[in-house]
Amino acid sequence: MKLYQRNFLLILFIAFGSIFGWLIFISNSSPTKNLSIIASSIHPIARKLIEDKTETLSNDLIVASPVKQPIVIDSKNVDPLAESRSVSKPKRIRSITCKINGEYKINCLKLMSGKETSVYIPFSFIHKYFEIGGKIVNQKSQDEYFEWNHSYSKIFYPDQPYDPADVFLWFGNYNVEFRDRVKCISAIDNVPLSTQWYPAGHLYPTQICQYGLSHFNKNLTSAPSERIQLINDGIVSDFHVDHNFIVDFKKNYLIVKDSRIDLKNNHTNYLIGQLDMKLIGNASITFVMFNIQTQQISYVLYSTIDDVIVIDTEDNQITYGLGSKAFKRGWFHFTRDLLVDLYKGYFISDRKRNNYYVSYIQIDGTVYIKNLALKTSAHEEFAMAAGDWLMRNQNAQGGWRIQVDRKLSKGLLVIKKGWHSAMAQGHAISLLTRLYRATNNTKYLETAKKALNIFEIESYKNGVKAILFDKYIWYEEYPTVPSIFVLNGFIYSLFGLYDLSKACNDQICQKSSQFYDEGIRSLESALSLYDSGSGSFYDLRHLSLGIAPNLARWDYHSTHINQLLYLYTITRNDLFKTVADRWIAYMKGHRSSHN
Ligand SMILES: *[C@@H]1O[C@H](CO)[C@@H](O)[C@H](O)[C@H]1NC(C)=O
Ligand SMILES: *[C@@H]1O[C@H](CO)[C@@H](O)[C@H](O)[C@H]1NC(C)=O
Ligand SMILES: *[C@@H]1O[C@H](CO)[C@@H](O)[C@H](O)[C@H]1NC(C)=O
Ligand SMILES: *[C@@H]1O[C@H](CO)[C@@H](O)[C@H](O)[C@H]1NC(C)=O
Ligand SMILES: *[C@@H]1O[C@H](CO)[C@@H](O)[C@H](O)[C@H]1NC(C)=O
16 A cells, blocks of 8 residues: 555545545544544645535536545644554555546546445646646654645735835735846846847847846835945955055056955855956956855956856856957946856856855956945846846837847747847836836936827837727737737737826826826736636737737736736726736636536
8 A cells, every 4th residue: 555655656545435525635634633624724625625625616626525624634644544544444545547538547546435345546637637736745744734826926916006106016925137038137237138039149128128127126125135246436344455455545546456355254145246347458357256165266257358248167257248448438336136147157146145155356457446336236236237237228119129030829929039028118117217216317218208109100110009909009029920919919919008098197197197008908908808717817918810829827816816916906996806807816726607
């Protein structure tokens, strides 16, 4: 029996001999635990069945029998079958082949107990077949239990009404720079380089905005950054100075040539390197990082090369290009998250900031330095870096072009590089209006206002505006011809339009308000088209192309829900709340009822 158990991740208990099955509850509660407490932690359909005790059942995932009480297996007992034996009658068990819809054959277990015969199906099969997640939690401990999750995704409930002057949605939960599809943060542009759709990397405006917005939120919500000042206006502190330092007290900077700055103390968690510098010819600055767990030394180097990133795995060294003309820039401000920069070399996997410190800083060539500091975070700087990139790179039409081809629907749809995205435009506005409010710098607002222009240009003319059913205006995340009406990108663009509508009172901001209202009306009319009955559709390509629908995977489904919950806080439109609630239920396996 032990052997069989080892062969199966978890076995699902289905009863025959009754049209209804049994539902087994594996939890850490004791067998005597009050039914209502157990019931509150289980699937609502199952709960209803247990409560009613008479049931009509149309659900295809969970079936329950007319049980008086769910079988609760005490996790303290190593042998769940022995435990159920003590609850009911003696059982016999043997292997049996399961034939699944004539498509698969798998090994199952057959359990016989008195008049009843039941079959256990390995969860590893259920997991793949129904795309349902499950894992054993607290393995081998007293609290061990099996956790079944229909969806792997999480809902972010708004904790306050959406406010254009405050945090942007739930984006503070994002760590954009650590995403796999971020190649690295370019030290030339100071924004992420995306490998999405183009492995060599491109500056993807949507991702750049998400990077900025996530740091904008974190600036407002996380603990203040702590700072260790190493060089302050030419005054040196907290490190050992060697003879290659030229300390000229008449100047407010330090001239450092081919030397190393040894820190007096090991400051774990201070992994933001920040300074003002001026390079005299080719020069480089290296932050030498030490991991206290693995004792590994790694080198993060910034030098006057044009490559964005060069990885030398053998020597644990990663080099970021500052551009070959960096020495022509004169003084420039430099802020880097050294851990992110190190991580993108792929020779570390540990992201715990407390496991690292900067061991020393090496200068090769000649560099003028002032205000050298190590900090624990730099959210403000990173949010501004994204905003500044947007200001520097906006085109005459007010857009940020995506410079890679985008193929959708297995190549049925292709958008040639140089396209605009309503999502990028909307995100950019959301970031820029917030930076404007935070700094009073009107350049941010001007850039945001210019971005509105793209919303007026049709998607087939390299803009983003599409029309659904010849009637409803839709802003396209991917401006394909024909239009496919991606839902999440459209809703993100509406948040941008809303933000601009509240940022000023002039004609442009009023126009933004009008675009937002039109968009909300489209959403009200079309939202139900995205409901699949057990999830949501990512877009309407089945409508435009007559092909199979494109179901939203759980993280996009939950994005839809999050967006609707936040939109509801602005509009108080019950439709958004009702749909969000129904879609949340889909994430727990509920389906809309059938005829
Ligand atoms: C999975 O289910 C458990 C308990 O039912 C819940 O606490 C957890 O948040 C769920 N995880 C996800 C990703 O939904
Ligand atoms: C957020 O930015 C402000 C400046 O706008 C700064 O004073 C503050 O320290 C920052 N907070 C965090 C947590 O980064
Ligand atoms: C800092 O760590 C190094 C090992 O990398 C060790 O040799 C040195 O003694 C430490 N210094 C302090 C001040 O703890
Ligand atoms: C910097 O180095 C490159 C190659 O190593 C060289 O071609 C270039 O002339 C150098 N520039 C200066 C200003 O020394
Ligand atoms: C921006 O201007 C407003 C109104 O003049 C003022 O209250 C606020 O302090 C200013 N904020 C900044 C960051 O300068």
